[in-house]
Amino acid sequence: MTESDDPTTTPPQPGEAQSSAERAGESNGSDALAPIGAEPARAVRVAPAQPPPAGHERRGMFGVSGSGDTSGYGGLRLPAYTPPASERPYGGWFDEFFDEFLAALAENQIDPSEVQQVSVDRGEITLYVRRERLVEICRTLRDDSGLRFEFCSSVSGVDYGPDVPQRLHVVYHLLSMTYRRRVRLEVSVDVEDTADAHVPSVVDVYATADWQEREAYDMFGIVFDGHPALTRILMPDDWDGFPQRKDYPLGGIPVEYKGTEIPPPDERRAYS
Amino acid sequence: MSDSDTHPATHPPSTPPELHSATTGTDTTGPGSDSDPYAQQRKTTEGSVYTVTGGDWDDVISEVAGDEKIIMNLGPQHPSTHGVLRLVLELEGETVTSLRSVIGYLHTGIEKNTEYRTWTQGVTFVTRMDYLAPLSNEAAYCMGIERLLGIEIPKRAEVIRVLLLEINRISSHLVAIATGGMELGALTGMTAGFREREEALHLLEYLTGLRMNHAFIRPGGVAQDLPADTVEKVTEFVKVMDKRLPEYDKLLTGQPIWQNRLKGIGYLPVDACLSLGITGPVLRSAGLPWDLRKTDPYFGYQEYEFDVPVAHEADSFARFLLRLEEMHQSLRIIKQALEKLEPGPIMVEDAKIAWPAQLSISSDGMGNSLAHVRKIMGQSMESLIHHFKLVTEGFSVPAGQVYTAIESPRGELGYHMVSDGGTRPMRVHVRDPSFINLQAMPAMSEGGMVADVIAAVASLDPVMGGCDR
Known part of the structure; x- marks a missing residue:
């Protein structure tokens, strides 16, 4: 991307002010939406006070624990990284896009508070949105003449680990061929209550999401409501578990061949 | 061959008569199909299932000619599907009415694997x-x-x-x-x-x-x-x-x-x-x-x-x-x-x-250059630590x-x-x-x-x- 030349924010270092757990009481990111008079956030089923966390606490430089290591490395604790909300102006084409986007939302009677946070990082813009009206937001992005994100590049799931609230994220990369822009939509859901890992399917808007949502379901167990045929796609149909979740081991799944079981690589030697 | 066809009377048959009944595996004649161990038919609750390997299409077609629909499975091991891709076709005659594909035969979990290795x-x-x-x-x-x-x-x-x-x-x-x-x-x-x-x-x-x-x-x-x-x-x-x-x-x-x-x-x-x-x-x-x-x-x-x-x-x-x-x-x-x-x-x-060593080719393939190994092993402990950290931890x-x-x-x-x-x-x-x-x-x-x-x-x-x- 040509925009990558002028990143408006420098990536925060872990351990700095904006990346620790103290963020809990801070703004919900709707400040950025103030210009057009955002209504107060509606009562929704999942309404986190803080922006979606993206990361988990890391411990130990070498990942060691209980080894008797006295060097101090094992005691190193790095706080979780949270993407900082960006303030207007975002720089580049982002402001023009965002004004257009807010206007389009208003036209389609979508509450701007559906957008929880906007982050501009490394020349890319991320819109953290609530899942309830995701499909309408996508349709707006696709159909509005000032936005025209007619192409959905990629849908991917991300698991931020067992200790993180709203650990499962679905990330949509939309591309506007007309304006040559890319935006990222991110939706986060919880997994603790299995019934909760639901995200509306955008297949109606972007047909290409069909297999990609199936892959995200296959790998992360995210259920896409309204998908025409949500089945496993890469793993066998009768597979147990969701392999790309962080609490799913890399290997060590019993292989039915002469009783052999190979230890998972993450239980073998590791350096980091 | 053409000679014996055009002048059957003047030439003796080119094969002894007892060999006429012998067949090859790909023979498409009625008796020939029996010799193909793969061309089998079995009844299931869904209907008849045929395994077809190539030359025996005629038998299957003649047998199922009355049915309106054939579900045909192509692959995953098939030279014409461009890899281990499986296609399930629903046919009416030779027209495809529905195509669904099955993938995943080559899934090796590369995305998962990268999470367990350095960048x-x-x-x-x-x-x-x-x-x-x-x-x-x-x-x-x-x-x-x-x-x-x-x-x-x-x-x-x-x-x-x-x-x-x-x-x-x-x-x-x-x-x-x-x-x-x-x-x-x-x-x-x-x-x-x-x-x-x-x-x-x-x-x-x-x-x-x-x-x-x-x-x-x-x-x-x-x-x-x-x-x-x-x-x-x-x-x-x-x-x-x-x-x-x-x-x-x-x-x-x-x-x-x-x-x-x-x-x-x-x-x-x-x-x-x-x-x-x-x-x-x-x-x-x-x-x-x-x-x-x-x-x-x-x-x-x-x-x-x-x-x-x-x-x-x-x-x-x-x-x-x-x-x-x-x-x-x-x-x-x-x-x-x-x-x-x-x-x-x-x-x-x-x-x-950057990778700490200048790579070079030696008798046993590409690896760290000798000069670099000499330096980290003989001269500079800090270089050795740096090399070790960057190579193992990343x-x-x-x-x-x-x-x-x-x-x-x-x-x-x-x-x-x-x-x-x-x-x-x-x-x-x-x-x-x-x-x-x-x-x-x-x-x-x-x-x-x-x-x-x-x-x-x-x-x-x-x-x-x-x-x-």
Whole structure:
């Protein structure tokens, strides 16, 4: 991307002010939406006070624990990284896009508070949105003449680990061929209550999401409501578990061949 | 044979009479089918299930002629499905009424694996996904890491990447034409395509050390500088290709059978392409000149002069012509890259990222240079520690996420990478064009003939290693 030349924010270092757990009481990111008079956030089923966390606490430089290591490395604790909300102006084409986007939302009677946070990082813009009206937001992005994100590049799931609230994220990369822009939509859901890992399917808007949502379901167990045929796609149909979740081991799944079981690589030697 | 046919009375029968009843495995006569151990029929609750291996189609057709619908399973081990791809076709006569594909036979969990290795080690994983365009995978992956790190690679490394990517594009398109030809029965196209691909792979081997799975492009640059006589070798290759590529026009383009098999087949207009997320030659065959090298340039592609060929027929034949033309354009880029190749560093200078050793070739292959080993083992404890840390633990990448996309031979190859600030990726998701493009198969094939399914799939040029990952 040509925009990558002028990143408006420098990536925060872990351990700095904006990346620790103290963020809990801070703004919900709707400040950025103030210009057009955002209504107060509606009562929704999942309404986190803080922006979606993206990361988990890391411990130990070498990942060691209980080894008797006295060097101090094992005691190193790095706080979780949270993407900082960006303030207007975002720089580049982002402001023009965002004004257009807010206007389009208003036209389609979508509450701007559906957008929880906007982050501009490394020349890319991320819109953290609530899942309830995701499909309408996508349709707006696709159909509005000032936005025209007619192409959905990629849908991917991300698991931020067992200790993180709203650990499962679905990330949509939309591309506007007309304006040559890319935006990222991110939706986060919880997994603790299995019934909760639901995200509306955008297949109606972007047909290409069909297999990609199936892959995200296959790998992360995210259920896409309204998908025409949500089945496993890469793993066998009768597979147990969701392999790309962080609490799913890399290997060590019993292989039915002469009783052999190979230890998972993450239980073998590791350096980091 | 013809003699005995025309003059049966004057010649004795060429085979003894007792051999007339003997058969071969592929005999299509009634008694012959019994000898084929694979051609079996069994009754299930869903109806009769036949296993067909080739020459015994006639028996099956004569047996099921009354039924309206046949469900046919093609693959996953089938020479005409372009890899371990399984197609389930619903047929009425020879018309495909419904096509569904089953993928995942080559799923190896590469995305998961990268989360357990350092960022640098990830290169050796991603290069094995789309095995016909390994350098595209490496380049896109490294581009993502570089954006996460916020570093810029040296000019020479960029030029080397462009040079390698375009050689790779030629070899990939040659396989697309070769296997496509093979699947349609144009075996000369196959032998010619693989012959030229060998030239490209030999060159890549000379430049990078390996024919495939190079792991040559590394975060921050490339693994090693090119050999001293690179320009001569590549010029030689360009000469050979300039001479041989026009032969494909002679062999295939004007060939009436080739044209009849491809023209109007696998039709996919531009709105369907956008909706289904199709990119690459398939999108360009529908009239949209969308090529990320032009629309979203990376590695300095904006400084090269080349055209993006476009067609409007949106059929398999147009895609074949586009691939042919793209190879010529790649040769143009290669020639310009050679001129831009100026001496300089091939890796970022930051010693906290760049591989600590100068690699060199010795009797047992490529490895750390002797001078470097002498230094870390004999002179500098700090260098040894630094080497050990960087090689075993790897470098940390600041937390955040990026999406980088490049134009692979098959279309947009995107990497969505998330870092939590550690030395290993949190998540690497690959938007592989083969995976996305395969979704177009029903739209391209339903309503057509069985034989055209093969032509349509071949024009998508899916690589199952990339599709299943």
